[in-house]
Amino acid sequence: MTPTISPPLLVRLFARQLGCHWTRLTVDSDGLHVCLADAPAQLIPWSDLAVDPRLHTGTLFHRLAMPDAEAEDGAPGPAMPMLGWIGRWHRHFWRAFGQQLHQQHTPDFAQQLQRIEANVRRAYVRSSTWSQLQAQAAAVLSRSEAGLLHAPARPNIHYQRLKRIASGDACLLQRYREHYLDTQQARHSALFERIERLPLTSSQQRACMTLDDGNLVLAGAGSGKTSTLIGRAAYLIASGQAQPQDILLLAFGRQAASEMQQRLQQRLGIALDATTFHALGQRIMSAVEGRRPRISPLAQDDARLGRWMSQQLEALLETPEYRRQLLDYMVLFAHPSDTPFDFASAEEHQRFLHASAVRSLADEPVHSTAACMIADWLWSQDIDYRYQPAGIYAVPEGAGGHTAPVPDFYLPAQDICIDLVLLDENEATPAYLEPVAYRQQLDALRHTARAKSQRRIELFHYQQADGSLIDTLARQLAKQGVAPQPKPDPSRLERLQARGLLQPFCELLTQLLRVSRSVPHDTDQLQARIDTRHESQRLEQGLALLQPLQARYRAQLQADGEIDFDDMIARALEYVEQGRFASPWQHILVDECQDISLLRARLIRALRNTVPGAALFAVGDDWQSIYRFAGSDVGLTTGFADFFGPASITALDQTFRFNSSIGALASRFVLKNPAQLPKQLRSGAEVDAPAVSMLKHHSRAPAADPAVLERVLQAVCQRSGDQHSSVLIMARNRFSLPDSARLAQLQQRFGQVQLDACTLHAAKGREADFAIILGLESGKYGFPADRSVHPLLDALLPGGETFPHAEERRLFYVALTRARHRVYLLYNGNRPSCFITELLTDPQYLLERNEFEPLNAAAH
Structure with missing residues (x-):
């Protein structure tokens, strides 16, 4: 049925006064037939209406601005007046009108969709690319929908797909990305099989190929983060998306950088320059200033800096005002x-x-x-x-x-x-x-x-x-x-x-100086942080004592014509932001991103943002962020997209280190903090039995007590059998560990196993067959530590976390995940750590409680 409508009766009666020029509108396959009161009827073809439809909507009535008609010879026809007073309620008319317009745009829909999806198939769909495609699809649809009141009754498939793209449909975006990854994974399977001794896992391969503007790879303990970094570089080169000189590979230490560089060269024949942040800063400064910056010995030698600080403090104490300030501080806050x-x-x-x-x-x-x-x-x-x-x-x-x-x-x-x-x-x-x-x-x-x-x-x-x-x-x-x-x-x-109180305070001031350099604050920002903390008087007076030492340190560097590492990063950042350094890198790869400070993160972001189309690929694990005292900010990982912009996040889901029982307990423990990013870690070693054993003791010095540490080592030897196993003994504080003489004594007695001991922070990156954790008691010097950093230091460090013992919880996760086969937790029954209490009272933690039951019974 052909929809035909007329103006309402009241409008027809007062048509001249109301400016209503039409008497009837009819929709058919040829176009819109317009009968006019004072002119011949006209046919407006759909092809003309589709070019520039101008529909002005109202509450009850709509107005339609019509294109001018043409005579048969192509000459301009009479001008078409604005058609007003078209009732909103004529749904059949408007539906037919919209359907006919929609059909006129069908070829355009197909053409534009083909153009968009050609881009999608060519490369991984970046967040920035997806935004551009959304805008393109929306522009196409806006032209077709300018004359529509309702969505078409029978939209074609191209229109539907464009609609999903324009709306930013996350499921469709994921389909595009998955199709690209599947294609690339099949194409480069041979490469991924030879990057390491064993082929990369599927999740590692997909992490290597994910090429968003920002890419965060969450690499759990033992999940092969270094292999993934190497695989990323190799894939970029093999797929023709980069040359070695286009890639910046950043590691935290020289040893890690050298290891990755050697593995790329030896296994894949790729000569890629892996570097540290300090070397990067030096390179940028040298390029801009034309000479290599001189690094102060104070920045390279902690002992030398400590001696220098002691000398400066002694000199300042000759000043009556400073001496009085320090004396008053020490009386109140020592x-x-x-x-x-x-x-x-x-x-x-x-x-x-x-x-x-x-x-x-x-x-x-x-x-x-x-x-x-x-x-x-x-x-x-x-x-x-x-x-x-x-x-x-x-x-x-x-x-x-x-x-x-x-x-x-x-x-x-x-x-x-x-x-x-x-x-x-x-x-x-x-x-x-x-x-x-x-x-x-x-x-x-x-x-x-x-x-x-x-x-x-x-x-x-x-x-x-x-x-x-x-x-x-x-x-x-x-x-x-x-x-x-x-x-x-x-x-x-x-x-x-x-009383020996000045030297510890001087050591604190030295630590404060380092942190203040790596985590700079302006005066107002620092005052705001102080005002929100307890003991603001302690903080203000302590930082007032630091300021003259900061000034002397800056003056010393300036007088010697030298800089420190933090100066170097800050100045490199300034040169990049000012456009004085042209970054040659299209791809920036960052190792251990959970440990970066705000200053380093800003440098990475600036390098990426100054190069059109550059991409950031960061590998890390927010579960293992344990260096806040050195300036690292876990919020840069948990809030990666907030700082670096839209990003794709990939989790490596398989660990090659610990068994499934250790993994389940450690993961459940660290995820008690809802701020940690969730991920699942599968283990190649599936076990049903508990792999975390508990030993309760009442010893004041368990590291020296034969009834405690030696009892555990006997159990380790029994489990090892004839195999030579490694054992890592860890504690939160060094004084809780066996000293070198005690360790040598234990090694001599238990020659079947290889013993080593270190603090929990030093254990990061290490692994052993068995792990023993000491010092699991409550108190300031227990684990978790009641206060892990001095309040003065806390005021300068990146913003703290609200979840209780957040970083200490991550430190315990690091400790638990050092062991391949079994972890032994030795805790004081008189004052157990709150972590131990949590493990013992939550039935969902799978624990071995009875391995030392005879000893526990005897202790009672």
């Missing part, structure tokens, strides 16, 4: 600010104080760091005090056998007691105190002081963290008429040196 509220037991708190060497400047042990701060301030102000003296508070009558309370400090010259109250801002006590009993004791102490008219000052541990502890004490003493008389600076400095 020790950590941990309080009794940070510990599960009084014994644990005391172990922390002992391990941290928390003693006053008078060289007396104290019961908390807040007490140490008070003692040191009183000493520095030349106020005589007694620490926790007995007999100051008398026992009130009727107290029975109760022991007299003891003040924390007593000032004999002024007869003033000072007490540190164990209540927080919410009036709660530490976890190990019974709240009611403690408040009764506190009430009794207050009552005793009032009954005796004893002058007394109450302070609280939380005042140490908010910076008000000493200010409050000074005000209270002033009210009591006590006027401090500070000791002379030389006397205070001599005491600090005698």
Whole structure:
């Protein structure tokens, strides 16, 4: 049926006044037939309507601007007026109108789709290319849809495909990419079989061929990341997409760069220059400045830098203002600010104080760091005090056998007691105190002081963290008429040196100097970071002490005409961003991307962005990001696309190192942090039984205890049989490991196995048949460490993470995945690590709990 419509009756009655020029519109296969009130009827062919349809939509009525008609001889016909007052409700008319227009564009749809898909088949569809194809498809569709109110009733297949492209259909994009990868995988199968001794896995091959603007390969522990990097370079060259000089292969260390370079040359005959970030910075600077930059010996020798910092600190201490600032800082902040509220037991708190060497400047042990701060301030102000003296508070009558309370400090010259109250801002006590009993004791102490008219000052541990502890004490003493008389600076400095407190602080300042160079902040940015942290006073004063040393370091480099490595990266970045260095690289390949700092990431991004069509290929594992203390930022990997732009992410799904039982436990453990990128790692060694054994002990020194470490090594030898196996002993802290003499003793006794020992950070990149992990206990120096970096250092490092022990959790994952066959976790039953508690209480972790059951039973 041919759709024909007329204007509504009311419009027809007032057609002249309303400007309605038409009386009837009819759609047929020839075109749109227009009957006009004051002119002959006209036929507008669909071919004319399809060229430039101009439909103006309204709420109830639409207007159609028509092309001018032509006479039979080709001469211009009478002008066609705007057709208004076309009812929106004429659905059959509009559907037929749209279908006819749609058919006119069918050849164009086919042609444009063929052009687009030719590009798709030619190469991997990059994110940038996909955006361009979307725009092309949308432009085609916009021309055809300009006169449509509704989608065509019977759209052809070309139109449908263009519609999906224009909408950015992710499934269609993936189909295009998969088709290309399948084709390339078949074409280059011989190459992938000879890159390594064994053929690359399917996921490794597809990672090598994925060629987006940004490419992130998540390479889990033991999944062959180096093979994938080499395979990428080989594929680019073999497929004709690059020449060796077009490729920049970046590694973190010279050894890794040299290894990849040799493997490419020896196995594939490819001469490719693999380099480090430092060498890259040097190359860029040399190209721009025309000479090789001179690297300061201070940047290349840690011991030399340490000596230089000590000399500069000594020189600054000759300046009264700087000396006073440092002395005040050391009195208030020489020790950590941990309080009794940070510990599960009084014994644990005391172990922390002992391990941290928390003693006053008078060289007396104290019961908390807040007490140490008070003692040191009183000493520095030349106020005589007694620490926790007995007999100051008398026992009130009727107290029975109760022991007299003891003040924390007593000032004999002024007869003033000072007490540190164990209540927080919410009036709660530490976890190990019974709240009611403690408040009764506190009430009794207050009552005793009032009954005796004893002058007394109450302070609280939380005042140490908010910076008000000493200010409050000074005000209270002033009210009591006590006027401090500070000791002379030389006397205070001599005491600090005698107590050995200056050298550790100088080492901290050296570490701060390095980090401040690799992770630069502007003044406002740094102040904002300080303002959001606890202990802002500690941070501000500590960084104020660092600033003169930073200035001297910069002046030293300038005077010597030298730079350090961070200068080199920063200046190279500046040259690239300013266009002074023309990058020759079309492909940038980066190893260990989870360890890069913001400065290095900016350099990579700048090099990629300055070359049209350049691609970034980064290999790493956010699960193994454990170097924040050195400036690495895991957020650059977990938020890869946010920093580098749209990217394809590929996960290597097979590990060649550990068995499936270790892999399942380690993966489940690290993914407890939802910020880690999920991936599945398959193992070639499938096992059903647990491969992580637990040994509970009660030893204070398990590395030296024959009942602990030697018992585990006996179990390892039994499992090894006649085979010679390797064993890696690891711990969070070096002091938890067996020393060289002990290790030699164990090696002599257990000659069947090859022993080695290292810290968890040093274990990155290593592997062994068996792994033993020590030091799995709670506390500041346990694992996880209660505080892995100094608060001053934390303020300068990349933004921290909100998930508890996020980096320490990744460090444990690294430790677990060093072993091929079995991991032994040795933990203290009196104060187990929270990681151990998690493993033991979650039934989904597959553990071997009974391998040492006889020993555990005997221990009880």
